[in-house]
Amino acid sequence: MWRSVIMMKNIGTADRVVRLSVAALLAFLAMTTSVQGTAEIISYVVAAYLALTAIVGQCLIYRALDVNSKDHGGTYHSGEDPFDGRAGN
Template sequence: MVKNVGNIDRVARVLAALFLFFLAVAPGVVLSADPTMDYWLTILLYVVGGYMFLSAIVGSCLIYRMLDVDSHVHGGTYHSGEDPFDGRGGN
């Protein structure tokens, strides 16, 4: 799996995931007039926080892949306008 999440982005994702987990767990933070809404909002916070935490650990984000965003620094000898697979390269 190709990594497309950079180090700074990974740290930000972990911090955001921890904040979302805190919002889901802390009593009285997520309160509305409807208890059913509280339940679904708590589940949503867990799912989004879990996805952010997992994508930070793995280093790959499906949403970034769909939007063609890449914050990971890839090492290489070619520059961004060259095609590394055009057959003119070295080895």
């Protein structure tokens, strides 16, 4: 049971692209003199988290908030049943 819950991806393709783009931007800003001091460290940490979650396809923050942006063919909250008969035909 834990394997299916832990291994379930909750980040969609568009979300992954945005995360990687923002991670690249933050890393670039941190590498240049645009950001210095504590903001530089925060930029590196946030960039690493975004890049890692985009590559793995799972976000712990999304999991805690019960959000799912994975492409699943419809719009519904991850806690809802997509096959409960309320979908339009």
